[in-house]
Amino acid sequence: MVPQRAGLHEGAPMSESDLRLTRAERDAAFARVEAFNMPNRVQVFRQAGTSLMIGRREAYRFWDVDGCEFYDFHLNGGTYNLGHRHPELVDIMRRALDVYDIGNHHLASDLRGRLAERLVASAGPEMELCLFAPGGGEANDIAIKSVRRATGKRRIISLAGGFHGRTGLSGAVGDPTNARIFLSDHPDELSVVPFDDVDAIERELLHGDVAGVIVEVIPATLGFPMPSPQYLKHVRALCDEHDVLLIADEVQTGLLRSGTLWSVAGYEVQPDVLVTGKGLGGGLYPVAAVVLNGRAGDWIRTDGWGYVSTSGGAELGACVALGVLDILERPETISAMQQVSAAFQTELQALAARYPLLEEVRQRGVIIGLKTTHPNGGRLLNRAAYERGLWAYAASFDTSVLQFKPGLLFPLADIPDVVGRLTSAIEAVQEIAS
Numbered sequence: 001m002v003p004q005r006a007g008l009h010e011g012a013p014m015s016e017s018d019l020r021l022t023r024a025e026r027d028a029a030f031a032r033v034e035a036f037n038m039p040n041r042v043q044v045f046r047q048a049g050t051s052l053m054i055g056r057r058e059a060y061r062f063w064d065v066d067g068c069e070f071y072d073f074h075l076n077g078g079t080y081n082l083g084h085r086h087p088e089l090v091d092i093m094r095r096a097l098d099v100y101d102i103g104n105h106h107l108a109s110d111l112r113g114r115l116a117e118r119l120v121a122s123a124g125p126e127m128e129l130c131l132f133a134p135g136g137g138e139a140n141d142i143a144i145k146s147v148r149r150a151t152g153k154r155r156i157i158s159l160a161g162g163f164h165g166r167t168g169l170s171g172a173v174g175d176p177t178n179a180r181i182f183l184s185d186h187p188d189e190l191s192v193v194p195f196d197d198v199d200a201i202e203r204e205l206l207h208g209d210v211a212g213v214i215v216e217v218i219p220a221t222l223g224f225p226m227p228s229p230q231y232l233k234h235v236r237a238l239c240d241e242h243d244v245l246l247i248a249d250e251v252q253t254g255l256l257r258s259g260t261l262w263s264v265a266g267y268e269v270q271p272d273v274l275v276t277g278k279g280l281g282g283g284l285y286p287v288a289a290v291v292l293n294g295r296a297g298d299w300i301r302t303d304g305w306g307y308v309s310t311s312g313g314a315e316l317g318a319c320v321a322l323g324v325l326d327i328l329e330r331p332e333t334i335s336a337m338q339q340v341s342a343a344f345q346t347e348l349q350a351l352a353a354r355y356p357l358l359e360e361v362r363q364r365g366v367i368i369g370l371k372t373t374h375p376n377g378g379r380l381l382n383r384a385a386y387e388r389g390l391w392a393y394a395a396s397f398d399t400s401v402l403q404f405k406p407g408l409l410f411p412l413a414d415i416p417d418v419v420g421r422l423t424s425a426i427e428a429v430q431e432i433a434s
Helices: 022-038 039-048 087-098 109-124 138-151 169-170 178-183 198-205 231-241 296-304 315-329 331-354 377-386 412-433
Strands: 052-060 062-066 069-072 126-134 155-159 190-193 209-218 245-249 275-276 288-293 356-365 369-371 398-403
Touching: 039 377, 052 331, 062 398, 069 245, 069 412, 087 190, 087 356, 109 126, 109 231, 109 288, 109 315, 126 296, 138 155, 138 169, 138 209, 138 245, 138 275, 138 296, 155 198, 169 178, 190 198, 190 412, 198 209, 198 231, 209 231, 331 356, 331 369, 331 412, 369 377, 377 398
Parallel strands: 155 190, 155 209, 209 245, 245 275
Antiparallel strands: 052 062, 062 069, 126 288, 275 288, 356 369, 369 398
């Protein structure tokens, strides 16, 4: 039996050393996770040569339990948009714990009301209402149910290679592979069309009974392919023509990562429903939200228990999320994001010109996908970067792409070091690929 580490269960403050494990402790920890929690994931990472258990974490770096340092360019899908344990958010959380808990989901909460008001105001003039969920998958479930109820229609159109979660309806739209495994796909109700193909959406709409179209504005798990400049405007126009509601899933692309608070706004499109999560909780407390216009959210006015969640909109999470929005709205945050985006754009384009392995640099703001010429180039870069202290993850639905995700506030002074590590990784993979 591995002894409990001092501080974690005894009430004493934890130190950096509390998160370091001896080799025996580390092996025992991996064995527990493999036996009782997520056996397949542990095995997959082990086979890929990228086994990792995070210990200390701070800003845009973390250290594994052996004490090895990594730059975090995965950010857990954007959860650590503002960095791990942002000091201001940690302070908000600590002070909130002196007063609040999750609250009571049946009762009114001033904190939830304030957060809902801020999100509604941020998402466009047509938005009126906001509901909270524990995570983005469940929030997308709410969005889909809402457009069905509003239109009285059932079918949903989504994009091939889209990822909207792994809960019920969210797991069945976009790529339906996982839903089929659990016998939860609904092919008669959920249609999938290619990304960036307006004609395919129009053909599906002509079949009728379509309640909504759900899109990731820039599909993350597909490797961040960029939509054509007018694509989303055409989708919006088709939805209006056929009395269909548009859902923008901003779980990975929102919260300033594209250069605007919501990426859909950068394409000058107003959705009927907007979904956010991940970074909204600052990496400290899970918070997701569904922002709806009057038509999509009208059911909320008459059916207060049409959706319930014990921890959705928890008051502790609302405290942190309000702090996140405060930080995102500051001019200095916007300026920092713009500088980080421009610096990486220059460096990555130079790498693409130098190394044939890099076929394309896909970028909007700090949303970046590195498309390679090798079918598994993203996975190969994942391992090579891992070996050089840089954690960035391959796109699951297109493993030729490495998702490369700087944080909004990434220090400019550290960019040369990151680029050096990435360059070394590219050189190693290019030698393998050739």
